[in-house]
Amino acid sequence: MTITAGRVIVCSPGRNFVTLRLETADGVAGLGDATLNGRELAVASYLNDHVVPLLIGRDARRIEDIWQFLYKGAYWRRGPVTMTAIAAVDMALWDIKGKALGAPVYQLLGGASRDAVTVYAHASGETIEDAVESARRHAGMGYTAVRVQCGIPGVERPYGIARGDRYEPAERGPLSETVWNTEPYLAIVPRLFDRLRRELGSEIALLHDAHHRLTPIEAARLGRALEPYSLFWLEDPTPAENPEVFRLIRQHTTTPLAVGEVFNSIHDCRQLLEEQLVDYIRTSVAHAGGITHMRRIAAVAEIHGVRMGSHGATDLSPVCLAAALHFDLHVHNFGIQEYMPHSAETDRVFPHAYRFHAGVMHPGDAPGLGVELDEALAATFPYEPAWLPVARRADGTMHDW
Ligand code: KDG
Numbered sequence: 001m002t003i004t005a006g007r008v009i010v011c012s013p014g015r016n017f018v019t020l021r022l023e024t025a026d027g028v029a030g031l032g033d034a035t036l037n038g039r040e041l042a043v044a045s046y047l048n049d050h051v052v053p054l055l056i057g058r059d060a061r062r063i064e065d066i067w068q069f070l071y072k073g074a075y076w077r078r079g080p081v082t083m084t085a086i087a088a089v090d091m092a093l094w095d096i097k098g099k100a101l102g103a104p105v106y107q108l109l110g111g112a113s114r115d116a117v118t119v120y121a122h123a124s125g126e127t128i129e130d131a132v133e134s135a136r137r138h139a140g141m142g143y144t145a146v147r148v149q150c151g152i153p154g155v156e157r158p159y160g161i162a163r164g165d166r167y168e169p170a171e172r173g174p175l176s177e178t179v180w181n182t183e184p185y186l187a188i189v190p191r192l193f194d195r196l197r198r199e200l201g202s203e204i205a206l207l208h209d210a211h212h213r214l215t216p217i218e219a220a221r222l223g224r225a226l227e228p229y230s231l232f233w234l235e236d237p238t239p240a241e242n243p244e245v246f247r248l249i250r251q252h253t254t255t256p257l258a259v260g261e262v263f264n265s266i267h268d269c270r271q272l273l274e275e276q277l278v279d280y281i282r283t284s285v286a287h288a289g290g291i292t293h294m295r296r297i298a299a300v301a302e303i304h305g306v307r308m309g310s311h312g313a314t315d316l317s318p319v320c321l322a323a324a325l326h327f328d329l330h331v332h333n334f335g336i337q338e339y340m341p342h343s344a345e346t347d348r349v350f351p352h353a354y355r356f357h358a359g360v361m362h363p364g365d366a367p368g369l370g371v372e373l374d375e376a377l378a379a380t381f382p383y384e385p386a387w388l389p390v391a392r393r394a395d396g397t398m399h400d401w
């Protein structure tokens, strides 16, 4: 099972994706997602120039050893570019192992711990009325959990509001600067959830993403204001660099907290887990070192009573979504998986075995990850530079987007 080639395919079927394809002498190939939204080509170069040449001639069956080799062997450890590249290799190797053994990846991990993976949908609207309507529509599609975001008076293009039928933050063309104002945000979110509970009842799980925009005391205030509405979680209340601020937030609120989409390794999660400062850890397979490293994060989370809540935005390709679903189906301390369906073009470029039905997903039983890449079709969607927006306060100061 010697690795003979590695190719990086960059395509843009609706949005940009970077995919690693590893080939072996036995004719078995595997795919890994290497997409880092807005910084895609950095990972493509890291893989092409610094990783693929080191993989040629190695035994594709030695997943753990290759992971350690790429992590320890770089000397410059961690960081989003390095860990996304390692994750792509790791996913591709699990895909190869599954295909070689004729088994879906979740069986290789230890089998299913549940029948299916509960997912949460994205509902949003410019007004509270529109957001409630969107949440109602998603409940009608069978979702039992919905993340809800609404417009904020006086704030143009706030985070998380779909334009058309989907939410996609990365924009082609010039980088856009948005203006952020915390006070009207803190005022409207409890009103949104008050309406949601009154109109949709107590059964549906409701989630909200603050997208790293609050100070610790603002986060504490929001968490407390949301307590009457029993959220499933409040996500990313503060910027992610300072885990110790969660001590303060925790002292003030019982609203469950979820963090982790920008984390790259267990070291980012450790304090939050060891002090039980969060309830869910939302690392993604693509940005936190692949399935191999996600298993370590989950193991530490489990002993501290924290559940996993895989990040699943559409900037993670179908390869990553499949990897996440195999992981979720298996991992004992699973919480919930984010699900934003990809565009029809993306689904055509990445035919896949996973499926959604009535609020849950299953990775399917195809060997490996169960995702292919139609390279001929991918070539008809060439890379187009796209940027995540940035945010400033009204006085021009940069703010966390
Ligand atoms: O690339 C950035 C997106 O993945 C992020 O903005 C989406 O916060 C997000 C979420 O929870 O889906």
Ligand code: MG
Pocket: 209, 211, 235, 236, 261
């Ligand atoms: Mg988020």
